[in-house]
Amino acid sequence: MEFEAIPGVGEKTAEALSQLDDAERALADGDVAALARAPGLTEGRAAAIARGAIRRRHDDDGDFLATDRAREVYRDVLSLLRERTVTAYAEKRLETFYPTASASRIEEVRAFAEAAVERDPDPAVLDALDGVASLEPAAGIRVRERCLATADAERYAAAKEAFPELSVEVVEDARGLSELARSYATVVALDEAFAGVDVEGDVRVRPDAADHPDEIVPERVLAFFAQNRERIRAAADVHEAAGLDAPCDLDHLRDALSRLDDDGTIVGDEELDRLTNAVDDVDAAVSTAESVANDHLRDAIRERDVTIEGTDFLSLVEQGARVDSLLSRELEDQYADAVATAREHLVESLSLRPEEADVATRVFSDDPSFPVDYDEELLSRLRAELKAGRDRRAVRLKRELAADLSALRDPVGEMVSDALELDVELAVSRFARDFDCSFPTFVADGGAATTDGGARDGDGGARGDGAGGGFAVEAGRSPLLDVPFEAADPVDYAVSGVTLLSGVNSGGKTSTLDLVALVVVLAQMGLPVPADRVELERFSELHYYAKSQGTLDAGAFESTLRDFRELVDGESNRLVLVDELESITEPGASAKIIAGILEALDDQSATAVFVSHLASEIREAAGFDVAVDGIEAVGLADGELVVNRSPVKDHLARSTPELIVEKLAGEDGSGFYDRLLEKF
Template sequence: MELTAIPGVGEKTADALQALDDPERALERGDVATLARAPGISSGRAARIARGAIRANYDDPGEFVATPRAREIYQDVLALLQERTVTDYATHRLETLYPSASRARIEDIRERTRQAMDKEPAAEVLDALDGVEPLSEPTDRRIRDRCLATQDAETYAHARDVIPEVSVELVDNARKLSELARGYATVVVLDESFARTDVDGDVRIEPDALENPSAVVPERTLGFFAHNRDRLQAAARVHRTAGLDPSCDLDSLETALDRLDTDGAVRGDEELDRLTTAVNDIDAAVSQAERVANDHLRDAIEERDVTIDGTDLLSLVERGAGVDSLLQRELADEYDAAVEQARDALVETLNLRETEAIARRAFGDDPAYPVEHDEEVVNRLRTELTAARDRRATRQKRELASDLAGMRTDCQQLVECALELDVDLAISRFARDFDCTMPTVGGDGFTIEGGRSPLLDVAFEDVEPVDYEVSGVTLLSGVNSGGKTSMLDLVALIVTLTHMGLPVPAEHARVARTGELQYHAKNQGTLDAGAFESTLREFGELTTSISEDRPVLVLVDELESITEPGASANIMAGILEALAERDATAVFVSHLASEIREVAETELAVDGIEASGIADGELLVDRTPVKGRLARSTPELIVEKLADENVAESDFYAGLLEKF
C-alpha cells in the first residue's frame, strides 16, 4: 500500500507511519491504537488516517455527512457506541466506523454487525477485558554480561545495527579475546578464524549469530513478553471466559509467562536461584564464617589450661602479642578446627558445589587471631559464581526465548482477537440497550416502524415509539414542542446508522441507499444578507449535485427563519420543487406548510404531528406523523380550548377560529 495514496497522508505523515513495524497491516485493520504510536500522530489523527485508508480500499468518496448537524448526529452515534467499550483500543477502533455510500463497505460491516449482535456481553467477559491492551515493544535496554567480537570493520558496523543491546568489540588476536573473556560472562565471536583459538571463559564462535539476534540476545524476546505479560494474561482470560478459540495453547503460554519476572529474568530454576543467592549473599556469608571461626577460637582460648592463665592469654592475644606463636604452640588443633568450621559454614551457607574448593581456600592454614578471609580468594569466588550465574541465566533465557519466539505472532493474534471482541460487544450492547434491529437497505426514501431515539433527554424506556415513512419531498407540520425536530433527529440517526452498517433503534426500518445526508438545523433568528445569500448558494449547489449515482437525503428544520415569512414560503417552495424534479428524498419541517403548498407549482406532500388538545397546560400529542394531514398549530388549539371553556366569550373565540 502506497501510504501517500491514502487521503490526508502526505510525505511527512507517511514518514511518521514508517516508524511502525507494519504500518500497512495497521492501516488494513483500522488499528487506530497502533497508528497513534507513530511519532506526532494523535489518536484523532490516527482515526482519520485509518478512515482514509478504508475509504481508499473501498473506493469510497466519503463526505456522507455533509452538514454540521449531520456530523453532530454521527458524533452522537459514535459516542453511544464508545460508552459501551471497555478498552481504549475499542474506543479508538470504533472511530473507523463511519457512514458510507459504498455498498461493499456497508455490507461488510453489516456482516460483522450480525455476528456481533449474537454475542452475549456477559459481565464476566467485560471484567476479563479490563486489562487487555495492544502489545507494545519495551524500551531499549543494554545487556552488559556479554559482548560480540569481530576483527572485521564491516561486520563490526553491521553488528552494532543488528544487535544494539550489547557491546561490539574489535579484536585482532587471541590476547585481546582473552581480555574480553575475563571481562564478560560470554563472548560471541563472529569470525570463523578464531575457531581454533584456545581461550579461557565462555567464548562462542558463532559466525551466523547476526542472522538470529534472539539467540544472542534472548532478552529481546523475553523483554517483549515480560513487558506485555499482564496484557497477554488478560487476553487469555478473555478467551477462556468468552469461549473463544485461541490462536495458541493457553496453558503453554501461561506456563511460560509464569517463568518470567517483570524485568525479563527467568524464574523457577533451582540452580539459577542457588547461584543468584550465592552471589548476593557472599559478603554476608564470609562475615558469618569468620564469626563462626573466631567464636570457636575464643571459647577454646578461654577454656584452655596452658602455661599462663587462660584469661591472661586471651588478653595477650587480643593485644596481638605473640599471636602466631601462641596459637601454633598451644592451639594448633583448635585453630584448624575453627578454620574448618569457617570453611564448612561458607560452603553450607552459600550452598556451593563446583566452587567449593575455591571457597575453602578463603581461610588459610596459618594460625592467626582473629581469623580473617583472603580477599583475593573471595573475589575469585565471587567472579566464578557470577560467571556461572550469568551463563546459567543466559542458557535459561535462550531456552525460554526459543519457546516463546515462535508464539509471538500467535500472541499478537490472541490480543487482537480479545480487543476486537470488545468492539463487537460494544455493538452488541448498543443493540441490546436500544432494542435495535438490522435495517433493510433499498427502495426509495425511508420507512420507520416503532422507532425510538436514544438522543432525547429522557430515559430510553420512556421514549414514545413513532412510525414514519417518506418517499419523495414532504413538508412536516405540527405543533410547537410536538416532536418535529426530534423526528428529524430520529430519521438522521437511523439513516446514519444504516450507512454505518449498524443496527437501528426501531422495530423495523428500511432506508434507501444514500450518497449524502444534508441535515440543516434550525437557524436562530433572521440571517443577514450575506448569510442569507450563502444559504441560498448551498441549496443551489445541492440541487445541481443530486444524481442517480449519488442520491441525497435532505432534512431541513424551519428554514423559514432565514428571512421574512412571505419570502420564506416562496423560497422554500422553489427549493422543494427543485428537489422534487430530481427525485430527491426530503423532509422540511415548517410552520408555513400551508403557505408553501399554496405558492408551490408542484403538488407537495404534507404530513402532520397532531395534538388532540391541551390538558393541564400540556399538549396531548401523538408524535407519529399523520400522512397527508396539515397539523393544527398550537395557537389554534389554545383558541379552541378557550372557546370550549368560556361560553360568554364563545362568539369572540369562534371568530378567531374562523381565521385559521
C-alpha cells in the first residue's frame, strides 16, 4: 500500500507505518491500537490516519458536514458515544466513525452496529474493561550479566544494532572468550569458528543469534509481559465475563504471568530463590559463622585447665601472642569443634548444596588460630560461584518462560484488541439502549427502501409525507435537550422538498432542527437513531445554519449571502437546515432574501427546513408554493405554553402573542382584546 496516498500521511508517518507488521490490515479495520504501535504515533493521530484510510477506500471526500453547526452536532454525537466507553482506546476508535455520503461506508458501519447492539452491557464486563488498555512496547532494557562476542567487524556492527540491550565485545581467539567468561555469566559467541572451543564458563556459540532474538535476550519478552501484565489479565477477565472465545488457554496464560515479577524477573522458583538469598546473605552468614566459632572457642578456653590461668591465656592471645602451638597442643579438639560449628552454620544459613558446601567449608581453615578468621579469597570464590549459579538458573528460567510467553504474544495481542473492540461495541449498544434507538431505512428518490446506505430499483418506498426523498421521523427524541431523555416529548416530522417551519417562541422549532440533524448524522454514520422509525434519503451534504445572534453588519451580511450563493450551486440531494435566517437583517429584506434562497433550493430539488417567524411574508415573496409546517401551541396553562411538539403539516402556527391576546379576550368583555385578535 502507498501510505502517503492516505490523506494527512506524509513521508515521516509513512515510514513509521511501514515498520508495522500488519499496517494494511490495521488501516482496513480501523484498528487504532495496532496503528498506535508505530513509532511516534499516538492513539489520537492513529485514529485520524485510520479515518483518512477509510475515506480513501470508500472514495469519500469528507465534505458531508458542510457547516460549523453540522460539525457541532457530530461532536455532540461523539460525546454521547464516548460517555459510554470505558477505555481510552474506545474513545479514540469512535473517531473513525463519521457521517458520510458513501453508501459502502454506511453499510460497513451498519453491519458493525447491528452486531454491536446485540451485545449485553453486563456490569461485570464493564468492570473488567476498566483495566484494559492498548499494549505498550517494553523499553529501556539493559542486560549486564550477558554479552555477545565476535571477531568480525561487520558482525559486530550488526549485533550492536540488533541487540542494543547487550554489550558486544570484539575477541580474537579462545583466550579472549575465556577472559570474557570470567566477567560475564554468559557469553554468546557469534562466529562459527568458535564452535568446539573449550573454555571455562558459560560460553555458547550461536551464529544464528539474530534469527532467535527471544532466546538471546529473553528479557525482551519478559519485560513486555511484565509491563502489560495487568492489562492482559484484565483482557482475560473480559473474555470470561463476556463469554468470548479466547485465542489462548487463559489458565495457562495466567500461570505463566504468575511466574513473572513487575520488573521482569522470575518468581516462584525455589531453587532460584535459594541461590538469590544465598548471594544476598553470604557476607552476613560468614560474619555470623565467624562469631559463632570464636564464641565457641572462647567458652572452651575459659573452661580448659591449662598450665596458666584461662583468663591470663586470653589476655596473652588478645595481645597477639602466637597460639597455634598452644591450640594444637591443648585445644585441638575444641578448635576443630569451633570450626565445624562455623562451617555448619554457614552451610545451613545459606541452604547450600553439597557441591557448593565444599568451597564453603574451606572458607574456615583447619589450621588453628585465634580469633578464628575466614579466608577472603575463598569467600570471594564462594560468592562468585553462588552468583554464577544464580545467574545461570535465572537465564535458564527466563529462556523457558520467554519461550512460553513468546508463543502467547500474538494471541495475547489479539485478545487485548478484541477486548478493546468489545468496548467500542458496548458503547454503541449502551447508546442504542439508553436512547431507545432503531436502525433507519434509506430511501432513494423514486426507489424502494433499503436498510443500508443505498437504494434498490422499484416503486415507492413508503414516506411519512407521501413523497420520495427527504426524511421522515416517527417518535424521535433528542438526547441533546436540557431535560432528562425520558422527559423529552416524542416528535413526528417528515419533510420532502423545501419547507418553512413556523411556531411559537420556545415551542421547539430549534430542537426539531437539532433532532433532524442528529438523526441524519447518526444514520449516515451507519448507527442507530433515537426514534421508533426513520426513513431518509442518503444526503450528499448536511448544511445546518444556527440562529444568528443579532443583526449582522454590512460585511458579515455580505459574507452570509456569499455562503448561500455557494449553497444553492451545490449538489441536488443535500439537506439544508436553517434557524431564523431573518435575524441577519431587517424583517422586510429578510423575507425577500429567504424567498429567493428557497426558490433556488427548490429548483435543485434539495430538502430544506427553514425555521422562520416570517412564514407568511416569505410565502408571499416566493415565486412558488412554499410548504409551511407549524409547531402549534394548543393553549396556555399557568402562564406556560402547552405545545404539540410534532410539527403539523401544511399549517401556519399561531404566534405566542396571538395566544396571549386570545386568552385575554376570553377573560375580558370590553372588546379591546377582540379587536386586537382580529389583526392576526
